[in-house]
Amino acid sequence: MVVDAQSLSSLYQAIAEAHQALRPEVSVTPLTYSAGLSATTGCSVYLKCEHLQHTGSFKFRGASNKIRLLPAEQRRLGVITASSGNHGQALALAGQVMGVPVTVYTTTSASAYKLGAIRALSAEVISLDLDPLGVELEAARQAEIQGKPFVSPYNDPEVIAGQGTIGMELFEQAPDLDAVFVAVGGGGMISGIGAALRAQNPGIEIIGCWPANAPTLQRSLEAGEIIEMEEDDTISDGTAGGVEPGCITFPLCQALVTRTVLVSEAEIKAAMGDVASGERWIIEGAAGVAVAGMKKLAEDYRGKRVAVVICGRNIVLEKFLEAVK
Incomplete structure (x- = not known):
């Protein structure tokens, strides 16, 4: 850019x-x-x-704006993200409010408190034994394979x-x-x-x-x-x-x-x-x-x-x- x-x-x-x-x-x-x-x-x-x-x-600000701007077809598919907690929780709530399924990839070392909060908002959590950047790259790869939008915690206008x-x-x-x-x-x-x-x-x-x-x-x-x-x-x-x-x-x-x-x-x-x-x-x-x-x-x-x-x-x-x- x-x-x-x-x-x-x-x-x-x-x-x-x-x-x-x-x-x-x-x-x-x-x-x-x-x-x-x-x-x-x-x-x-x-x-x-x-x-x-x-x-x-x-984080609820960026997550809400991204979900708000998704086309209807992408909303139906659901979204994938990577997060140590706050972005995942925010995206989970935004998805719940707008009826969009959310999957959150995270590290195995992420806060159990934050992951519990994400699950409480009906999002799916997938933990990987990788560093945060590795988790982010794998989540983006899975989003491409599954044909779903990847919502970066930061790399998204x-x-x-x-x-x-x-x-x-x-x-x-x-x-x-x-x-x-x-x-x-x-x-x-x-x-x-x-x-x-x-x-x-x-x-x-x-x-x-x-x-x-x-x-x-x-x-x-x-x-x-x-x-x-x-x-x-x-x-x-x-x-x-x-x-x-x-x-x-x-x-x-x-x-x-x-x-x-x-x-x-x-x-x-x-x-x-x-x-x-x-x-x-x-x-x-x-x-x-x-x-x-x-x-x-x-x-x-x-x-x-x-x-x-x-x-x-x-x-x-x-x-x-x-x-x-």
Whole structure:
């Protein structure tokens, strides 16, 4: 994909259309001021509450937009996806609402809690003893064999347009933001948010945040090409894993992400604890990544208005308590 002014304009138009079409099924989530994080960082910190979206994460936006735009024949066939949990759960709910069968391929190491939630929404779950990228490639292969649409968690312009509705809401809620911090896995959310915000506020900084243990896309951006690398375990399981060759999010991130930051597991866990103590919220590791990234770069944004996307809450209670103890 070549990313130029015309392609970014087309993506923005798709996001704007989704912003209207997805209501009321997709909620407009609150943007709340964090007195605690503002006091400790010197920034005016606002939290975009995607953990309050249906299924407990932002993923319901992209999943709903993709299902909404499927032709009737493809809806009857059903769809296949790959997911560690949140995307699968979101697609399962979107499929249930719109009467579309959903099959989710996942790793054997995926959260039992998240897989249980997917099954509860009547989706079929197939676990493979592969890494996340391997599962994704196999799911796409099976979709081709079976003649069904494959719904990528990130490598799909209609999914990206759905995620971009977060950016539309952010601009409506706080049009004078200086920066927004977003956790990144495959890059679908930050691509959509970046396209929506920079079309309306060209000076805003779009800051991608990664766990230092799982920075494949960040390292690819540094290298100027998609690379493969071994990743270590991270509490931010929602952002773990590589990106498939030729994915459209890579050039979009090159064009839209203005800065990147890596955070340690200790910094992620501390950020989760900060949100728990200050806001009284349980958030998952990926959301902690964005908060940790903001804290790490806070000195550069003192006195400025920044937003942090709290992308999800789907974490087992015991794992959360262990992280923040």
